[in-house]
Amino acid sequence: MSRNKVLLQVNSLKKYFHISRGFFGGDKTVLKAVDDVSFHINRGETLGLVGESGCGKTTIGRTIIKLYEATAGSIVFDGQDITHLSQTEMLPYRKRMQMIFQDPYASLNSRMTVGDIIGEPIDIHNIAKGQERKEIIQELLNKVGLNSEHANRYPHEFSGGQRQRIGIARALAVQPEFIICDEPISALDVSIQAQVVNLLEDLQNDLGLTYLFIAHDLSMVKHISNRVGVMYLGKLAELTTSKELYKKPLHPYTKALLSAIPVPDPKTADSKQRIILEGDVPSPMNPLSGCRFRTRCPYAGNICSETVPELQEVESGHWVACHLVHKIN
Amino acid sequence: MKNILEVQNLQTSFFTHVGEVKAVGGVSFQVGVGEAIGIVGESGCGKSVTSLSIMRLLTYPGQIVGGSINFAGKDLVKATEKEMQRIRGNEISMIFQDPMTSLNPVFTIGNQIMEPLMRHQKLSRSEAKAKAIEMLRLVGIPSPEKRAAQYPHEFSGGMRQRVMIAMALSCQPKLLIADEPTTALDVTIQAQILELMKELKEKINTSIILITHDLGVVAEVCSRIIVMYAGIIVEQGTREDIFYNPRHPYTWGLLKSIPHIEAEKKERLIPIDGQPPDLLKPPAGCPFYPRCEHAMEICVEQRPPYTDLSPVHKAACWLLHYNAPKVERGN
Numbered sequence: 001m002s003r004n005k006v007l008l009q010v011n012s013l014k015k016y017f018h019i020s021r022g023f024f025g026g027d028k029t030v031l032k033a034v035d036d037v038s039f040h041i042n043r044g045e046t047l048g049l050v051g052e053s054g055c056g057k058t059t060i061g062r063t064i065i066k067l068y069e070a071t072a073g074s075i076v077f078d079g080q081d082i083t084h085l086s087q088t089e090m091l092p093y094r095k096r097m098q099m100i101f102q103d104p105y106a107s108l109n110s111r112m113t114v115g116d117i118i119g120e121p122i123d124i125h126n127i128a129k130g131q132e133r134k135e136i137i138q139e140l141l142n143k144v145g146l147n148s149e150h151a152n153r154y155p156h157e158f159s160g161g162q163r164q165r166i167g168i169a170r171a172l173a174v175q176p177e178f179i180i181c182d183e184p185i186s187a188l189d190v191s192i193q194a195q196v197v198n199l200l201e202d203l204q205n206d207l208g209l210t211y212l213f214i215a216h217d218l219s220m221v222k223h224i225s226n227r228v229g230v231m232y233l234g235k236l237a238e239l240t241t242s243k244e245l246y247k248k249p250l251h252p253y254t255k256a257l258l259s260a261i262p263v264p265d266p267k268t269a270d271s272k273q274r275i276i277l278e279g280d281v282p283s284p285m286n287p288l289s290g291c292r293f294r295t296r297c298p299y300a301g302n303i304c305s306e307t308v309p310e311l312q313e314v315e316s317g318h319w320v321a322c323h324l325v326h327k328i329n
Numbered sequence: 330m331k332n333i334l335e336v337q338n339l340q341t342s343f344f345t346h347v348g349e350v351k352a353v354g355g356v357s358f359q360v361g362v363g364e365a366i367g368i369v370g371e372s373g374c375g376k377s378v379t380s381l382s383i384m385r386l387l388t389y390p391g392q393i394v395g396g397s398i399n400f401a402g403k404d405l406v407k408a409t410e411k412e413m414q415r416i417r418g419n420e421i422s423m424i425f426q427d428p429m430t431s432l433n434p435v436f437t438i439g440n441q442i443m444e445p446l447m448r449h450q451k452l453s454r455s456e457a458k459a460k461a462i463e464m465l466r467l468v469g470i471p472s473p474e475k476r477a478a479q480y481p482h483e484f485s486g487g488m489r490q491r492v493m494i495a496m497a498l499s500c501q502p503k504l505l506i507a508d509e510p511t512t513a514l515d516v517t518i519q520a521q522i523l524e525l526m527k528e529l530k531e532k533i534n535t536s537i538i539l540i541t542h543d544l545g546v547v548a549e550v551c552s553r554i555i556v557m558y559a560g561i562i563v564e565q566g567t568r569e570d571i572f573y574n575p576r577h578p579y580t581w582g583l584l585k586s587i588p589h590i591e592a593e594k595k596e597r598l599i600p601i602d603g604q605p606p607d608l609l610k611p612p613a614g615c616p617f618y619p620r621c622e623h624a625m626e627i628c629v630e631q632r633p634p635y636t637d638l639s640p641v642h643k644a645a646c647w648l649l650h651y652n653a654p655k656v657e658r659g660n
């Protein structure tokens with residue numbers, strides 16, 4: 001196996017959707033779900049991705065594993081440009097990359113038993129048969145905190161959190177190198193979250209896994225990630241190590257995000273100073289001139305409506321897309 | 330405070346091909362008028378089934394097998410389907426945990442919000458349309474006029490959740506049951522939605538049952554908290570009781586397992602080891618005993634009774650019995 005330090009490189013990735021209706025009638029629009037995003041993930045690293053609902057996180061994940069065709073830009077996995085590979089050419093990469101889906105309800109086939117859901121990728125990639133297959137499935141179920149007896153039941157018999165763990169077991173079944181975890185723990189309660197996060201960390205240590213970890217629970221993202229990217233409306237606003245991001249957020253949106261985290265402590269909750277954002281979230285269908293955050297940004301100046309701020313390395317390893325970053329920090 | 334809802338010894342089971350799953354095993358609680366309570370607890374402990382029971386939306390093979398649900402003077406367990414249809418989406422509304430299964434994939438978002446407004450509030454089509462767009466804007470969906478014409482699959486997870494919230498809030502219900510309403514949302518939008526819910530509570534005295542895994546969210550919104558485990562309530566009290574003076578070992582474990590954002594060094598999280606019991610064969614004694622580091626012999630054999638620690642704070646644990654050894658909450 002080749003040993004590139006960088007496992008995944010995403011270059012100027014764009015994904016646009018074409019929308020054709022308006023509620024009151026209307027014309028075609030382009031929805032820029034992901035608009036010029038670049039980042040890399042090193043082997044064995046966890047990159048966290050956070051941001052507003054609808055900012056394009058899931059779309060990035062789905063485009064990386066080629067569930068969506070990229071509109072522009074490229075995706076390089078372990079040195080190989082996979083952006084335009086055919087379905088058959090993709091097959092070996094499908095085994096190496098897995099995605100744990102956000103919606104634990106829609107993503108499991110309701111007519112299959114849990115055992116067969118987890119066994120399906122084992123069959124597709126010819127990993128094991130018979131007794132060995134059964135043992136792998138049971139081991140996976142135990143790994144994610146379910147019982148071996150659960151293998152014979154159906155997804156609808158499980159709670160949201162339990163279903164999410166079935167999805168994780170399924171992703172692990174083919175022993176992938178890279179896993180896109182799309183909100184893998186938001187449906188779980190905190191004690192199981194801790195189990196799953198410890199599990200993901202152990203797997204990473206044991207097997208050298210690489211993760212793209214999408215979530216909006218910032219405390220968990222901080223905990224699990226080496227670096228974190230903050231997205232806003234299809235673009236990266238800030239990207240740096242998780243420690244730096246929480247200690248010294250530089251982008252106004254990141255500052256607001258951090259201040260809005262609900263604290264599990266009534267006294268602090270009542271007294272905490274919050275940056276409450278005002279203004280509308282602009283639509284990805286009506287691209288805004290200049291900085292996309294300007295309608296809600298408390299610092300916005302003239303330049304912000306004129307030019308799009310580029311992601312720049314403001315300090316070593318700390319990237320920010322804001323014109324006024326030096327003035328406001 | 331008058332109660333809008335009184336749930337007494339509610340029991341709900343699923344009669345599956347492998348046996349009876351006792352999803353809710355005798356749950357009692359009240360919600361005052363204009364009060365917001367939180368329900369927290371392990372995944373699978375029966376939070377959603379409790380709320381579906383209140384809404385009488387259980388589907389086969391689920392069934393309420395005992396207890397009563399008194400809503401504004403009426404026992405919902407005995408209500409006819411016709412009465413329930415009038416209550417649902419009007420006096421009680423619910424934000425469901427899984428927006429995709431509760432939104433109809435073949436209707437536009439706009440039509441789905443308009444429908445109950447026309448049915449329950451007797452708005453005209455154009456009034457309902459205007460209201461739908463206003464509600465979408467209120468929950469932070471940009472370009473609501475365009476968005477309303479789209480179908481559920483064209484929305485991101487969090488946007489679907491906001492559509493559900495818009496639907497639930499548009500009828501100004503007496504009781505709002507919100508099942509994980511903000512899990513898919515970023516915290517700035519979450520803050521906005523929680524503000525919206527608090528406003529509803531203050532302006533029209535809506536009572537709220539908020540089900541969530543996020544202890545931060547309950548700390549901000551709820552004055553009282555119910556902690557469930559394996560189909561029963563193991564502890565309930567004011568939010569201060571639960572955060573500062575928790576008395577049940579499960580609540581201790583829950584509080585210990587949250588990561589702290591201020592943490593300087595990366596520390597390993599402390600989960601509660603083991604798994605919740607299989608509700609097909611719930612243990613005879615305390616359902617938490619297989620995972621409880623303080624478990625005693627009696628815990629295996631007999632279910633712990635509730636001990637009243639104050640008029641509103643109670644917990645079900647043998648450690649609270651006067652004969653039990655003194656145990657401190659570890660850190």
Ligand SMILES: Nc1ncnc2c1ncn2[C@@H]1O[C@H](COP(=O)(O)OP(=O)(O)OP(=O)(O)O)[C@@H](O)[C@H]1O
Binds near residue numbers: 051058060515
């Ligand atoms: N199949 C699709 N067709 C049309 N538009 C889509 C499609 N999938 C996503 N979108 C749009 O792309 C944008 C980004 O969606 P995406 O699901 O990537 O967001 P997200 O960041 O994952 O949000 P969330 O945190 O709510 O899951 C949204 O505006 C969404 O409506």
Ligand SMILES: Nc1ncnc2c1ncn2[C@@H]1O[C@H](COP(=O)(O)OP(=O)(O)OP(=O)(O)O)[C@@H](O)[C@H]1O
Binds near residue numbers: 159345372377
């Ligand atoms: N249709 C069903 N058939 C059999 N068992 C079911 C069914 N629906 C739910 N259950 C069981 O009932 C129990 C309670 O489920 P419920 O959905 O209420 O959990 P929850 O507390 O809401 O969990 P989560 O936090 O994961 O949403 C679970 O153990 C689940 O397996």
Ligand code: SF4
Binds near residue numbers: 323
């Ligand atoms: S570029 Fe301007 S509007 Fe955008 S974040 Fe910076 S200050 Fe705010």
Ligand code: SF4
Binds near residue numbers: 579618624645648
């Ligand atoms: S009753 Fe016993 S097993 Fe249950 S929580 Fe208390 S000490 Fe633990």
Ligand SMILES: [Mg+2]
Binds near residue numbers: 485
């Ligand atoms: Mg998403």
Ligand SMILES: [Mg+2]
Binds near residue numbers: 377
């Ligand atoms: Mg639930």
